[in-house]
Amino acid sequence: MPVRLLHIIGARPQFIKYYPLQQAIRQVAQDQPIVNKVIHTGQHYDYRMSKIFFDELGILEPDYHLEVGSGSHGCQTALVIQRVEEVLINEKPNVVMVFGDTNSTLGGALAAAKLHIPVAHVEAGLRSFNKRMPEEVNRVLTDHISTYLFCPSETAVANLHREGFSSEDALANEIPNIDHRLVAQVGDVMCDILLSASIDAENKSRILDELKIEPKAYDLLTLHRAENTDDPQRLEEIIAFVNEVTVQTPVIFPMHPRMSKIYAGGHKPFADNVRIIEPLGYFDLLMVLKNASRLLTDSGGMQKEAYWLRVPCITLRDETEWVETVQSGWNILYRDYRNAHHPQEEPQAYGDGHAADKIIHSLLRANSMIEAALVKAE
Ligand code: UD1
Numbered sequence: 001m002p003v004r005l006l007h008i009i010g011a012r013p014q015f016i017k018y019y020p021l022q023q024a025i026r027q028v029a030q031d032q033p034i035v036n037k038v039i040h041t042g043q044h045y046d047y048r049m050s051k052i053f054f055d056e057l058g059i060l061e062p063d064y065h066l067e068v069g070s071g072s073h074g075c076q077t078a079l080v081i082q083r084v085e086e087v088l089i090n091e092k093p094n095v096v097m098v099f100g101d102t103n104s105t106l107g108g109a110l111a112a113a114k115l116h117i118p119v120a121h122v123e124a125g126l127r128s129f130n131k132r133m134p135e136e137v138n139r140v141l142t143d144h145i146s147t148y149l150f151c152p153s154e155t156a157v158a159n160l161h162r163e164g165f166s167s168e169d170a171l172a173n174e175i176p177n178i179d180h181r182l183v184a185q186v187g188d189v190m191c192d193i194l195l196s197a198s199i200d201a202e203n204k205s206r207i208l209d210e211l212k213i214e215p216k217a218y219d220l221l222t223l224h225r226a227e228n229t230d231d232p233q234r235l236e237e238i239i240a241f242v243n244e245v246t247v248q249t250p251v252i253f254p255m256h257p258r259m260s261k262i263y264a265g266g267h268k269p270f271a272d273n274v275r276i277i278e279p280l281g282y283f284d285l286l287m288v289l290k291n292a293s294r295l296l297t298d299s300g301g302m303q304k305e306a307y308w309l310r311v312p313c314i315t316l317r318d319e320t321e322w323v324e325t326v327q328s329g330w331n332i333l334y335r336d337y338r339n340a341h342h343p344q345e346e347p348q349a350y351g352d353g354h355a356a357d358k359i360i361h362s363l364l365r366a367n368s369m370i371e372a373a374l375v376k377a378e
Contacts, residue, residue, distance in 0.1 A: 021189065041108070128320065250273055300320075
């Protein structure tokens with residue numbers, strides 16, 4: 001019986017997170033039957049937020065485009081549930097894979113769990129302990145309806161233990177099911193892709209020339225989180241901080257559409273050294289990041305990318321899920337920043353670059369245990 005995997009992606013970081021799984025599945029599919037399907041929910045739809053990543057990385061065309069588009073959190077999540085459910089009823093996958101903490105993650109996981117299809121959550125166990133973030137609500141709920149919880153770090157596993165999940169060892173020889181879950185520390189799928197992609201970026205990207213910037217002579221800024229952009233007072237505070245710490249340093253700011261809309265509505269302006277540009281593709285972004293003298297960001301993924309590339313990061317939030325980046329000294333929360341970074345250790349958190357292989361082998365093993373149990377029961 002082939003394993004039938006169905007992946008749900010829809011927002012920019014999820015295209016990057018899915019890519020290593022596509023590659024790992026391709027590898028194992030040479031020896032064993034796997035049916036692999038992909039749903040693009042359509043949460044992100046602009047070329048520069050979506051298709052550019054498929055084109056650059058060679059991600060295969062998704063099997064389904066659900067075109068849920070923008071909307072309030074309730075509407076967007078509800079549309080994902082409704083449209084994913086229809087696909088799941090037709091496709092009947094053994095496992096539904098969801099990634100990270102977006103509305104597409106939660107909507108997809110809910111649709112699957114309600115049809116009693118096991119959910120595998122990639123990037124399970126992360127917590128900011130701040131329920132005002134839509135991402136925190138999405139990830140807590142997704143974890144609690146998932147059967148397979150693939151964690152990027154020890155901290156993530158410990159967070160799940162605190163919430164009553166058992167450890168990987170206790171379940172090693174048991175079949176995961178809706179009440180009996182598998183928690184596994186596999187590392188981070190973004191680490192799988194980053195090192196090779198940053199070499200590709202060197203060859204493919206011309207962005208430093210296009211922007212006429214010199215390595216290590218500028219800072220990079222990204223800002224899009226609802227908790228920052230949607231509260232005018234908070235946004236004003238962040239803009240004042242950015243203006244203050246980057247004074248005289250050129251800043252490159254690829255602006256996310258959420259921020260563009262809000263900024264166009266009128267705001268305390270960024271200073272003249274802050275250069276606003278369109279969102280960048282993956283290779284250009286990596287090239288701009290690895291050559292930046294610092295990163296200022298509220299993105300989760302970019303805190304890790306900066307850490308792996310050894311670029312000091314200032315996180316424009318009150319807390320971070322990626323606590324190891326702060327403990328190592330490469331990342332500092334903006335309220336704690338006192339004009340310099342003092343990294344104490346080489347980046348070594350978040351796995352060995354083989355997270356996707358571990359995920360796929362773990363799912364295949366569980367599937368063969370389920371098959372064996374079915375044969376025994378007959
Ligand atoms: C979503 C995720 C966030 C993730 C981010 C990555 C949720 C709750 N949040 O936030 O965790 O870090 O993606 O980018 O799921 N828009 C466009 N074009 C697009 C996509 C969005 O113009 O291609 C506009 C929408 O109209 C909307 C705004 O951007 O006004 C926000 O989009 P949305 O997908 O709801 O959330 P993000 O802020 O991107």
